[in-house]
Amino acid sequence: MLKQLTSDDYPLVSNLMSDPVDHEKICGNAFAYPISETQYNDYFVTNAGDKNRRLCFKYSRGGQWLGIANFTHIDRRNDYAHIGIVAIDPSIRGSGYGETMLIELLHKGFDELGFNRIDLVVIESNRGGYQFYTNKIGFTDEGLIRDIIKVNGSYLSWNSLSMLRADWANRVAGGT
Numbered sequence: 001m002l003k004q005l006t007s008d009d010y011p012l013v014s015n016l017m018s019d020p021v022d023h024e025k026i027c028g029n030a031f032a033y034p035i036s037e038t039q040y041n042d043y044f045v046t047n048a049g050d051k052n053r054r055l056c057f058k059y060s061r062g063g064q065w066l067g068i069a070n071f072t073h074i075d076r077r078n079d080y081a082h083i084g085i086v087a088i089d090p091s092i093r094g095s096g097y098g099e100t101m102l103i104e105l106l107h108k109g110f111d112e113l114g115f116n117r118i119d120l121v122v123i124e125s126n127r128g129g130y131q132f133y134t135n136k137i138g139f140t141d142e143g144l145i146r147d148i149i150k151v152n153g154s155y156l157s158w159n160s161l162s163m164l165r166a167d168w169a170n171r172v173a174g175g176t
């Protein structure tokens with residue numbers, strides 16, 4: 001189940017992002033490390049909850065919170081959204097929850113919100129994340145964007161990955 005994040009969820013999100021390596025994988029340098037409550041509220045709550053702009057969710061099954069994911073840069077004119085944040089609780093990774101969360105998010109995006117294109121970026125060094133999106137979920141790699149962010153004095157590149165409504169329909173039909 002995907003439910004909108006609220007200001008009460010700061011401890012959950014700051015805990016999910018508490019490891020500095022994970023923090024970089026999850027948000028690059030978009031937030032300070034550790035994420036402050038002010039930054040959390042600004043991005044995930046105050047400037048979210050709008051299906052024409054940004055939606056931020058926590059994901060649960062059987063009453064237990066397992067992860068977070070969002071849509072941002074929502075562009076209704078072009079039926080487009082960007083997934084900016086994806087994280088599963090470190091203690092339960094590799095158990096298939098990332099896949100079920102992404103499937104639920106993509107279902108919401110394509111089938112409920114009517115997007116035609118959903119994309120995201122994965123920092124080049126995050127090979128696990130890359131395998132997850134390309135092999136397990138079915139995103140298409142559109143290429144490496146070189147030296148796009150600067151973290152601790154070093155430039156990092158990321159892969160831009162996308163899924164189109166037609167890809168999603170193919171996946172649902174069992175084609176991937």
Ligand SMILES: CC(C)(COP(=O)(O)OP(=O)(O)OC[C@H]1O[C@@H](n2cnc3c(N)ncnc32)[C@H](O)[C@@H]1OP(=O)(O)O)[C@@H](O)C(=O)NCCC(=O)NCCS
Nearest residue numbers: 025026086087088093094095096097098099128129131132
């Ligand atoms: C990426 C992430 C959301 C996947 O969630 P998950 O619950 O671990 O994923 P699942 O159990 O559904 O799928 C695991 C698969 O993803 C890939 N994968 C994910 N993380 C991996 C890692 N660290 N190393 C190797 N493979 C990994 C593998 O292909 C794995 O397949 P396998 O189970 O057959 O080995 C989660 O690992 C996470 O939160 N990572 C840290 C933050 C991050 O990288 N976010 C994405 C930023 S773009």
